Amino acid sequence: MARDDMSASDALLEGVNNPLITPARVSGEDRLAPVKRDGPLVATDVIHSIPGRVRLRVPALKADSNLVRGLQGLLSAQAGVTEVTVASVCQSVTVVHDPARWTPESLCIFLQSRNCEELDQYASAVLPDEATSSFAKTWLQPWRYLNTAEDSPDSGGVPQTAGPAKSGYWKVGYASMVVGVALFAVPGVPGVPFLILxxxxxxxxxxxKAGDEPEAGERVPKAGQ
Structure with missing residues (x-):
């Protein structure tokens, strides 16, 4: 049979039998589209799966750790994907998804067909979110202020005794931090509000403390006179 005389079904069959061309389910759609698998994630395969959750092996993470942000952004942007966890050390990515939109095989094929340009685009798009996420994490870490205060050369390791107003803030801060950490061990009792306080x-x-430093600097020359 001449190639020009091939029917649509014959062309699709040829695509299925060709190891370099795989019919992929794109973005949860029902139609199949032949996609060449020549991207950086071509070696991606399924480790194990349960309905609504799949863990994929991504060997490319070993050679390029920068793929973490790209994979995170790419998969999180897809409809039907609710959670994405990328583990570069294990060279794997775990995806929680809507079984009505995705299957383990369709997710695997979707990643295999992605190219470097797409991954770079999503990696750059998630950078501002990382800064926001970093702030959100440090907001629930009040003890970082203690380390900063103790390392200060003029604190003497006792920041709470520097003045009446500051002393009150430090005392309330200490008490709230202790209560907040303790409540994390009690089921059903929220400790986050105390950490925020x-x-x-x-x-x-x-x-x-920062506002008092210029005044202290101004008093030093007067003492020398």
Whole structure:
């Protein structure tokens, strides 16, 4: 049979039998489209799966750790994907998805058909989100203010005794931090509000401390005179 005389079904069959061309389910659609598998994620395969959750092996993560942001952004942007966890050390990615939109095989084929340009685009798009996420994490870490205060050369390791206003903020901050950490061990009792209060108090005390430093600097020459 001449190639020009091939029917649509014959062409699709040829695409299925060709190892370099795989009919992929694109973005949860029902139609199949022949996609060449020549991207950086071509070696991706399924490790194990349960309905609504699949873990994929991505060997490319070993050679290029920068793929983490690209994979995270790419998969998170797809309709029907609710959670994505990329583990570069294990060279795997775990995806929680809507079984009505995705199957383990369709997700695997979807990644195999992605190219470097797409991954780079999504990697650059998630950078601002990472900064916001970093702030959200440190907001629930009030003890970082203690390390900063203790490392300060003029703190003497006792920041709470620097003044009445600051002393009150430090005391409330300490108490809130202890209560917040303790409540994390009690099921059903939220400890996050106490950590937020503790962080607020420590940050206010730090602001007062920064405002007092210029005044201290002005008093030093007068003492020398």
């Amino acid at each position: 503790s962080t607020y108090c420590f940050s206010k005390a730090t602001i007062f």
